[in-house]
Amino acid sequence: MAGVSGCIKYSMFIFNFLFWLCGILILALAIWVRVSNDSQEILNSGDTSINPDVAVNILIAVGAIIMILGFLGCCGAIKESRCMLLLFFIGLLLILLLQVVAGILGATFKSQYEHILNETLYENVKYLSSTDDNAKAFQQALAEFQEEFKCCGLVSGAADWGGNFQQFSKSCECPEVPDDACTTYKGKYVYKQPCISFLKDLVAKHIIVIIGIAFGLAVVETLGLVFSMVLYCQIGNK
Structure with a gap:
């Protein structure tokens, strides 16, 4: 055997x-x-x-x-x-x-997956301009995400933050010498790219x-x- x-x-x-x-x-x-x-x-x-x-x-x-x-x-x-x-x-x-x-x-x-991603992120935009205590944790998490990955807002850029922009503007701000990736919003140099674009580019790459x-x-x-x-x-x- x-x-x-x-x-x-x-x-x-x-x-x-x-x-x-x-x-x-x-x-x-x-x-x-x-x-x-x-x-x-x-x-x-x-x-x-x-x-x-x-x-x-x-x-x-x-x-x-x-x-x-x-x-x-x-x-x-x-x-x-x-x-x-x-x-x-x-x-x-x-x-x-x-x-x-x-x-x-x-x-x-x-x-359909792309639609779900878009739906989720578009739905969350309202939390950025909200003053509700329930939205604070989400705002802080996105602020940290912005600072780490050099993006601003979710869909439309810095404008997504609404009246909360000044409070969280630091996480959106570009370096002292801005480049082509930056734009001006309410007197501050901030990143042009919204985070939804960053996420899509990341997946594509x-x-x-x-x-x-x-x-x-x-x-x-x-x-x-x-x-x-x-x-x-x-x-x-x-």
Whole structure:
């Protein structure tokens, strides 16, 4: 009877150890976004029916599932357990299929996602000029965002701040020597670019990177499926 290939066995272990680490990173990032005060104020201040927390919760679930699958793959390879390897294969196959479906849906409904982003940001504009105490946290979060990413307002620039502009103008102000990215508003040099434009430009610049990462994950997952099934068959033939 054929034995188990040590190369396949330890390659499977290393692959799943890295897979497990990826799960930890995804889970940690999703939890950080979930508990971050700034991100929560930006995402949850609108009155739209779309709850952005759903995407974060899905990432938390995905990270946890990847960790579990990585653990099953590592143990299945070291202990030569066909049961664990089969569970790993089925779980990884389901993730790959869901990833393909998500990619198809993402391409199909891209315009709807853009509409949701626009709707959320346009809805939040009213909070910038509001004097309501409930809007203060959102205003402070956006002020920090503006200062970090050199944008001003959400949709129409500094004018979005209305009567609150003077209070939060510092986060919109350009350096002492203004450049072409700046304009004058109420006697102050402020950034021309509204934050909605910054967000759209950011997505456009990184869409190729996102597609590349997704494709890379699909290749890695396919290799994981091949390794696990080869090892599964070799253990059965011992």
